[in-house]
Amino acid sequence: MSEIRTLALACKDAAQIMFGLDTQTKRKLLHDMADALEAQRETILTANARDLQQAAAKGLQGAMLDRLRLDASRLTGMAVAVREIAALPDPVGLVTRRETRPNGLEVERVRIPLGVIAMIYEARPNVTADAAALCLMAGNTVILRGGSEALHSNMAIAVALHAALEKHDIPVAAITLIEDLRRETMVEVLQLTDIVDLAIPRGGEGLIHFVAEHARVPVIKHYKGVCHLYVDASADETLAMNLLIDGKISRPGVCNALETLLVHRDIAASFLPKAANALQECGVELRGCERSRALVDGMRPATEEDYAAEFLDLIIAVRVVDDLGMAIGHIQRFGSDHTEVIATRDENVARRFVQAIRSAVVAVNASSRFSDGGELGLGAEIGISTTRLHAYGPMGAEALTVERFVVRGHGQVRHPQSARN
Amino acid sequence: MSEIRTLALACKDAAQIMFGLDTQTKRKLLHDMADALEAQRETILTANARDLQQAAAKGLQGAMLDRLRLDASRLTGMAVAVREIAALPDPVGLVTRRETRPNGLEVERVRIPLGVIAMIYEARPNVTADAAALCLMAGNTVILRGGSEALHSNMAIAVALHAALEKHDIPVAAITLIEDLRRETMVEVLQLTDIVDLAIPRGGEGLIHFVAEHARVPVIKHYKGVCHLYVDASADETLAMNLLIDGKISRPGVCNALETLLVHRDIAASFLPKAANALQECGVELRGCERSRALVDGMRPATEEDYAAEFLDLIIAVRVVDDLGMAIGHIQRFGSDHTEVIATRDENVARRFVQAIRSAVVAVNASSRFSDGGELGLGAEIGISTTRLHAYGPMGAEALTVERFVVRGHGQVRHPQSARN
Numbered sequence: 001m002s003e004i005r006t007l008a009l010a011c012k013d014a015a016q017i018m019f020g021l022d023t024q025t026k027r028k029l030l031h032d033m034a035d036a037l038e039a040q041r042e043t044i045l046t047a048n049a050r051d052l053q054q055a056a057a058k059g060l061q062g063a064m065l066d067r068l069r070l071d072a073s074r075l076t077g078m079a080v081a082v083r084e085i086a087a088l089p090d091p092v093g094l095v096t097r098r099e100t101r102p103n104g105l106e107v108e109r110v111r112i113p114l115g116v117i118a119m120i121y122e123a124r125p126n127v128t129a130d131a132a133a134l135c136l137m138a139g140n141t142v143i144l145r146g147g148s149e150a151l152h153s154n155m156a157i158a159v160a161l162h163a164a165l166e167k168h169d170i171p172v173a174a175i176t177l178i179e180d181l182r183r184e185t186m187v188e189v190l191q192l193t194d195i196v197d198l199a200i201p202r203g204g205e206g207l208i209h210f211v212a213e214h215a216r217v218p219v220i221k222h223y224k225g226v227c228h229l230y231v232d233a234s235a236d237e238t239l240a241m242n243l244l245i246d247g248k249i250s251r252p253g254v255c256n257a258l259e260t261l262l263v264h265r266d267i268a269a270s271f272l273p274k275a276a277n278a279l280q281e282c283g284v285e286l287r288g289c290e291r292s293r294a295l296v297d298g299m300r301p302a303t304e305e306d307y308a309a310e311f312l313d314l315i316i317a318v319r320v321v322d323d324l325g326m327a328i329g330h331i332q333r334f335g336s337d338h339t340e341v342i343a344t345r346d347e348n349v350a351r352r353f354v355q356a357i358r359s360a361v362v363a364v365n366a367s368s369r370f371s372d373g374g375e376l377g378l379g380a381e382i383g384i385s386t387t388r389l390h391a392y393g394p395m396g397a398e399a400l401t402v403e404r405f406v407v408r409g410h411g412q413v414r415h416p417q418s419a420r421n
Numbered sequence: 422m423s424e425i426r427t428l429a430l431a432c433k434d435a436a437q438i439m440f441g442l443d444t445q446t447k448r449k450l451l452h453d454m455a456d457a458l459e460a461q462r463e464t465i466l467t468a469n470a471r472d473l474q475q476a477a478a479k480g481l482q483g484a485m486l487d488r489l490r491l492d493a494s495r496l497t498g499m500a501v502a503v504r505e506i507a508a509l510p511d512p513v514g515l516v517t518r519r520e521t522r523p524n525g526l527e528v529e530r531v532r533i534p535l536g537v538i539a540m541i542y543e544a545r546p547n548v549t550a551d552a553a554a555l556c557l558m559a560g561n562t563v564i565l566r567g568g569s570e571a572l573h574s575n576m577a578i579a580v581a582l583h584a585a586l587e588k589h590d591i592p593v594a595a596i597t598l599i600e601d602l603r604r605e606t607m608v609e610v611l612q613l614t615d616i617v618d619l620a621i622p623r624g625g626e627g628l629i630h631f632v633a634e635h636a637r638v639p640v641i642k643h644y645k646g647v648c649h650l651y652v653d654a655s656a657d658e659t660l661a662m663n664l665l666i667d668g669k670i671s672r673p674g675v676c677n678a679l680e681t682l683l684v685h686r687d688i689a690a691s692f693l694p695k696a697a698n699a700l701q702e703c704g705v706e707l708r709g710c711e712r713s714r715a716l717v718d719g720m721r722p723a724t725e726e727d728y729a730a731e732f733l734d735l736i737i738a739v740r741v742v743d744d745l746g747m748a749i750g751h752i753q754r755f756g757s758d759h760t761e762v763i764a765t766r767d768e769n770v771a772r773r774f775v776q777a778i779r780s781a782v783v784a785v786n787a788s789s790r791f792s793d794g795g796e797l798g799l800g801a802e803i804g805i806s807t808t809r810l811h812a813y814g815p816m817g818a819e820a821l822t823v824e825r826f827v828v829r830g831h832g833q834v835r836h837p838q839s840a841r842n
Contacts, residue, residue: 016753020776099798105787107797112779114809193633197809212614218639218810239832246834332437354827355441358533366526366830375835376528376826377520388535388618389639390811392823402813405797406775409787411660413667414796 004180004188008116008143008195010173015115015141017170023090025168030086030133032164034079037129040160041075047156048125055149063253068123068149078129078157081380085133088379091398092139106408111401113139115197118189119382120145120211122203125153131200132161132175134382138400141174143189143196147203148181155179183210190215198400202383220395223386224310225255225338227368230327230353232344233266237274239365240343244275246367247341249282253312255384256339256361256371260307260317262327265291268320272296279316288318295320307334324349328356335359337386339371339393360386360393425601425609429537429564429616431594436536436562438591444511446589451507451554453585455500458550461581462496468577469546476570484674489544489570499550499578502801506554509800512819513560527829532822534560536618539610540803541566541632543624546574552621553582553596555803559821562595564610564617568624569602576600604631611636619821623804641816644807645731646676646759648789651748651774653765654687658695660786661764665696667788668762670703674733676805677760677792681728681738683748686712689741693717700737709739716741728755745770749777756780758807760792781807781814 001009021029037044048070055068070078094111101107117140119131128144135142146154154177162172178185190199190211199219201211208221229247231240247258263272268291276286276296286292287302299318306317307330321327331340339361342353350364361371371394373381378396385391391399422430442450458465469491476489491499518530538561540552549565556563567575579598586593599606611620611632620640622632629642650668652661668679684693689712697707697717707713708723720739727738728751742748752761760782763774771785782792792815794802799817806812812820 016777019779101796101798105791105796112809115779212637216633218808236832242832242834246836250834250836350829356437358440358536359825361826361828363828363830365832366828367834369835370526370828370830370833371826375522375526376828377522387639388533388823390823392825394826402809402811404780404813405782405792405815407782407784407787407791407797408771409784409791411657411663411786412791413663413671413788414790415667415671 002188004178004185005192007173007176007178008189008192010171011141011143011176012116012195014171014174015113018136018139018141018174019113021139026090026137026139027086029164029168029170030082030137032167033129033133033161034082034086036160036164037075037079037082037157040156040163041072044075044153044156044160045070045072047152050152051150060149064123068125068153070125070153074126078126081126082129082133085137085380085397088137088397090137091401096403103412104409105412108406109403110406111398112404113401116141116143116195117400118143118145118196118199118217120186120199120201120203120207122147122207123149125150125157127202128154128157128177129161130380131382134380134397135400136174138397140400141176143176143178145178145181145186145189151179151181187214190217193217200383219387220383220385220391221387222383224336225257225384226259226308226310226334226336227256227339227341227371228260228262228331228335229258229341229343229368230262230331231264231267231271232324232342232346232349233264234346234349235267235271235343236345237267237271240271241275241278243341243343243365243367245278245282246369248279248284248316250369252314255310256368257312258316258368259309259311260319260334262319262321262330263292264327265320265322268292269295272318272320282314284314284316286316286318289320291320292318310336324352328353331357337388338384339363339368341366341368358388360384423609425599425606426613428594428597428599429610429613431592432562432564432597433537433616435592435595436534439557439560439562439595440534442560447511447558447560448507450585450589450591451503451558453588454550454554454582455503455507457581457585458496458500458503458578461577461584462493465496465574465577465581466491466493468573471573472571481570485544489546489574491546491574495547499547502547503550503554506558506801506818509558509818511558512822517824524833525830526833529827530824531827532819533825534822537562537564537616538821539564539566539617539620539638541607541620541622541624541628543568543628544570546571546578548623549575549578549598550582551801552803555801555818556821557595559818561821562597564597564599566599566602566607566610572600572602608635611638614638621804640808641804641806641812642808643804645757646678646805647680647729647731647755647757648677648760648762648792649681649683649752649756650679650762650764650789651683651752652685652688652692653745653763653767653770654685655767655770656688656692656764657766658688658692661692662696662699664762664764664786664788666699666703667790669700669705669737671790673735676731677789678733679737679789680730680732681740681755683740683742683751684713685748686741686743689713690716693739693741703735705735705737707737707739710741712741713739731757745773749774752778752780758809759805760784760789762787762789779809781805
């Protein structure tokens with residue numbers, strides 16, 4: 001048996017134990033995990049210093065290097081996040097529906113853990129603790145495959161988490177960190193169809209495409225967020241301006257930032273020059289259609305690629321549309337099923353927008369930046385799904401479980417003629 | 422663009438229209454589909470006669486030929502099934518949760534259709550109408566790829582269904598029947614990741630393995646049902662006997678039939694000889710462990726393969742176990758995550774069984790044969806998922822939808838400091 005299969009099988013065996021844990025025990029376990037992270041602070045920071053040094057030597061810099069960096073305060077933040085996850089409602093055991101059938105059978109739908117979850121992610125070492133805590137809180141075990149830059153940090157974090165598992169007599173394989181970072185080993189994990197119940201890739205488009213291409217296990221993908229704001233003719237202009245600035249400026253590098261502004265032609269002459277002005281003051285480059293360029297000086301023409309782009313930067317594509325239908329058509333063509341926003345005072349227009357748009361999150365008069373597990377009330381998120389299956393949009397603990405059927409009877413059979421009472 | 426891609430894209434475009442249809446319209450559409458099936462009875466039966474003739478010429482016989490056969494009464498049954506689906510509660514638009522966040526945002530979880538569903542199935546032509554009706558009732562469109570034996574029947578059924586779509590000005594591509602049955606064409610469908618939201622293979626293990634191996638789109642698998650009955654020491658013996666006979670005899674060829682009987686050693690001497698006798702009277706062959714063979718004359722020894730087998734036949738594997746833990750261990754090792762049953766009068770044992778078993782359906786004192794969408798209250802089923810993701814167990818119309826987020830605000834932004842009120 002290959003080494004990776006042996007590791008994964010141990011993780012699957014541990015899933016049987018996690019499957020049966022009650023809420024109280026899981027919460028204690030997560031608190032011990034948080035305590036262990038703090039207790040092993042020095043070891044983790046030393047390991048992180050080694051990663052930082054190697055990364056700097058390889059020429060990593062700026063935001064990339066910053067995402068890799070841990071310090072005392074970030075480590076505390078990591079422990080706090082784990083304790084917050086411990087405080088979440090436990091989705092496991094939740095009875096979502098209960099029905100008594102005409103023959104007296106009691107049929108319940110009950111949430112159970114998925115089993116073994118493989119997280120494939122990139123540089124941020126805090127994902128190691130976050131993902132492990134969320135997977136375990138939902139009764140699962142986890143195979144973690146992080147980026148090579150963070151390997152020593154991740155290993156030190158795993159050592160701390162394992163100490164907590166041991167305290168509860170749970171096999172450390174419940175949190176299995178893959179230290180062999182060769183691509184072929186990742187592919188092997190992604191093809192363990194009899195062991196891995198779900199793979200969640202988190203990172204750049206390249207990583208996600210690689211995982212989607214090579215996986216034989218189910219994958220929930222987190223593709224790009226090409227988020228739109230449509231400013232309807234009936235919009236409150238100040239409100240629309242606030243959604244625009246918050247969506248584009250407050251954190252342009254994240255997936256729920258706005259990438260395209262669609263403006264109804266009846267409000268364009270009034271709204272667009274002011275909007276362009278405000279955006280430009282914040283250093284945003286605008287790329288627009290002909291009609292928007294006629295209203296704003298010095299706007300560069302937008303190409304089809306611009307409308308399809310996730311800029312993740314201070315750039316926004318702009319288009320004046322004839323009506324709601326044209327706005328919807330644009331989103332259907334260029335959107336990425338992530339998050340779309342409408343600014344309108346017309347209830348009817350809002351309803352039609354919500355009904356026609358198939359994205360994971362659709363917001364009426366609220367910023368796209370709320371498309372986030374914490375903001376929407378999930379408590380924590382393991383990612384944002386753009387796969388329209390199982391989970392769609394921000395995924396919390398509940399998305400790491402599934403409903404199954406529990407049936408209770410008193411001897412009912414389907415074909416009573418074969419019974420021998 | 423390949424021909425199949427063109428067809429699939431038309432199906433995706435039609436999904437935009439289906440997405441917006443209200444319940445009333447969908448119900449009328451399904452009733453018109455049912456009427457059209459009956460109106461075109463002669464054409465469909467003629468096409469079916471042609472399929473039957475070719476199948477017989479190819480040497481198909483017995484149950485296989487029978488599954489392919491349509492007659493006036495089966496066609497009526499098909500239309501009735503479509504009308505029953507039309508009467509189901511519409512899952513689309515269902516608000517499953519509603520919460521007002523501290524900042525006043527109203528967050529709803531609302532069910533929407535998945536989009537385009539690819540059904541890959543084998544000989545039974547009634548699946549064509551069933552699957553189309555269920556997919557459309559849940560607001561989806563469907564790509565149907567049936568077996569070659571039923572091609573003419575399926576084409577005639579599709580013509581009837583298309584007549585109903587046209588009556589409602591819905592593109593006929595909403596029900597796209599693939600007539601090119603080459604394997605490479607099926608593979609192409611299974612790799613249209615930008616078009617197909619879900620593939621559901623229904624048929625033998627070979628087909629399901631083929632689909633799982635070649636798909637790049639999400640797949641919900643319906644693998645085998647190695648269903649267990651565990652007769653606890655505390656079981657009511659008559660009740661246990663009824664579950665055993667119903668589970669093994671009433672329809673041995675289906676996935677929710679029993680394949681293995683586990684008996685607690687304390688009840689084995691009393692229960693097993695009677696059970697063996699009753700099973701043998703019904704023509705069932707028993708294959709057992711040493712301890713069960715010591716209690717029953719002429720029982721053939723069971724191999725590991727027998728314990729892992731989905732016999733789909735009048736054969737049952739038998740094992741005497743020391744206790745509940747050994748029964749659970751056996752099921753964990755040999756089960757297929759489908760359906761497991763316990764017969765017990767001990768609430769505590771029942772609870773431990775339900776908590777330890779991860780199968781899609783777990784039944785206490787009720788027959789495994791209830792593991793069926795209709796019997797469990799789903800109204801109709803598109804299959805039974807053994808994939809622990811999205812849906813697990815019998816899948817009805819709701820399993821063809823997904824929850825997304827609808828957020829309503831009055832101008833909330835995430836970083837108010839950037840707002841310009």
